Amino acid sequence: MEKIKMTTPLVEMDGDEMTRIIWKWIKDILICPYVDLKTEYYDLGLVERDKTDDLVTEESAKATLKYGVAVKCATITPNVQRMSEYNLKKMWKSPNGTIRAILDGTVFRAPILVDGISPYIPTWKSPIIIARHAYGDIYKAVDGVCGKGKAELVYTDQNGNKTTQTIFDFNEDGIVLAMHNTNRSIQSFARACFNYALSAKLPLWFSSKDTISKVYDGNFKKIFEDIYQNEYKQKFEEAGIDYMYTLIDDAVARIVKSEGGIVWACKNYDGDVMSDMLATAFGSLAMMTSVLVSPTGVYEYEAAHGTVTRHYYKHLKGEITSTNPVATIFAWTGALKKRGEIDGLQDLAYFAQRLEKATLKTIEEGEMTGDLVSLFKKDGITPVKLSTKEFLEAIAKRI
Numbered sequence: 001m002e003k004i005k006m007t008t009p010l011v012e013m014d015g016d017e018m019t020r021i022i023w024k025w026i027k028d029i030l031i032c033p034y035v036d037l038k039t040e041y042y043d044l045g046l047v048e049r050d051k052t053d054d055l056v057t058e059e060s061a062k063a064t065l066k067y068g069v070a071v072k073c074a075t076i077t078p079n080v081q082r083m084s085e086y087n088l089k090k091m092w093k094s095p096n097g098t099i100r101a102i103l104d105g106t107v108f109r110a111p112i113l114v115d116g117i118s119p120y121i122p123t124w125k126s127p128i129i130i131a132r133h134a135y136g137d138i139y140k141a142v143d144g145v146c147g148k149g150k151a152e153l154v155y156t157d158q159n160g161n162k163t164t165q166t167i168f169d170f171n172e173d174g175i176v177l178a179m180h181n182t183n184r185s186i187q188s189f190a191r192a193c194f195n196y197a198l199s200a201k202l203p204l205w206f207s208s209k210d211t212i213s214k215v216y217d218g219n220f221k222k223i224f225e226d227i228y229q230n231e232y233k234q235k236f237e238e239a240g241i242d243y244m245y246t247l248i249d250d251a252v253a254r255i256v257k258s259e260g261g262i263v264w265a266c267k268n269y270d271g272d273v274m275s276d277m278l279a280t281a282f283g284s285l286a287m288m289t290s291v292l293v294s295p296t297g298v299y300e301y302e303a304a305h306g307t308v309t310r311h312y313y314k315h316l317k318g319e320i321t322s323t324n325p326v327a328t329i330f331a332w333t334g335a336l337k338k339r340g341e342i343d344g345l346q347d348l349a350y351f352a353q354r355l356e357k358a359t360l361k362t363i364e365e366g367e368m369t370g371d372l373v374s375l376f377k378k379d380g381i382t383p384v385k386l387s388t389k390e391f392l393e394a395i396a397k398r399i
């Protein structure tokens, strides 16, 4: 068979531990036999990050801006224990944080649905994708304790003019919190959400609490509405999808009753909480993909889970593990599909779709990794637990 050709390289960001092992197996068993894979390789494994003073992370993000599509393996974010384990020069920052800062992106998390593994909410037939604003609000807030006295909010403009608002006149002990956001960050978030919805051809919901937070959440609502009317309305109509703003309370109620197939844009805290609820409700973290989308339409695909350290230590002892590679496979297929779409390579996009189908079919026919066995329920099929490599080979057979 002639291999499928690529024209532009994918930015390949290698990573750590068990996911680094799986990374190579996915390429060897599922991709390279069929695709003449073109990548610009960056080793984001902790050893190389330490060796290059973390420059490799920055370079990989810059390459992503240049080429437009990246695929990333899970990486260790060092902590005190990793400092000694890897004998590090410094406690390097989270690579995802560094990449996000350079790409100015929004994170979208989507569950992978398989027949046989049912979401806890039976009406959900299609994925619900959470778009979480990853800047500001309570995550960059100032808070403090108060005794008796007056708490005030003071804003000083560039010319030194002050506006003072009373927060509360305390007659007893209490607490205050002040938070902020910037219009630029909210605009980036909004554009990333509109671009993602267009790319996925799914309707977009944005929710906040503007009935109570009239100025703060009202500003989010207005920015979304203005950008929609001025830049996206026509594109949405052409794609046959719509944009809806609704109160967070209403959104939560509607999500539970929905069939899925929605991109749900959430403010920072709402997104933090709701994405954990959705991951669990859909089944498993090992079946959750994540993509960082910049406002200029640059894409970085990855699995939502980490480097699966516990399995890696077993692997190092020579034990065979049954680590689930599905989210990492889907990171690759997401990136290959996007590359195919941008470069007009139908064969490449088609191959990526086929690989996704083969992966799902393998599980649906009862062959899966250990984490899924207890979740799987389908009449007439008794699930069989495979090792990671056996599972990848079972997928290859079905491509």
Ligand code: NAP
Residues within 6 Å of the ligand: 073, 074, 075, 076, 077, 078, 096, 285, 286, 302, 303, 304, 305, 306, 307, 308, 309, 310, 311, 322, 323, 324, 325, 371
């Ligand atoms: P984790 O790697 O996601 O693993 C937590 C547990 O979840 C595992 O021990 C395993 O449970 C289960 N699990 C996760 N992915 C799985 C898979 N593909 N197949 C089967 N089971 C899976 O999280 P962590 O242990 O908290 O973090 C490990 C390292 O990953 C840390 O150094 C952290 O910095 C890094 N991390 C990186 C990213 C990223 O790069 N995006 C994200 C999160 C964490 P059992 O042990 O019960 O089998």
Ligand code: MG
Residues within 6 Å of the ligand: 272, 273, 276
């Ligand atoms: Mg959370």
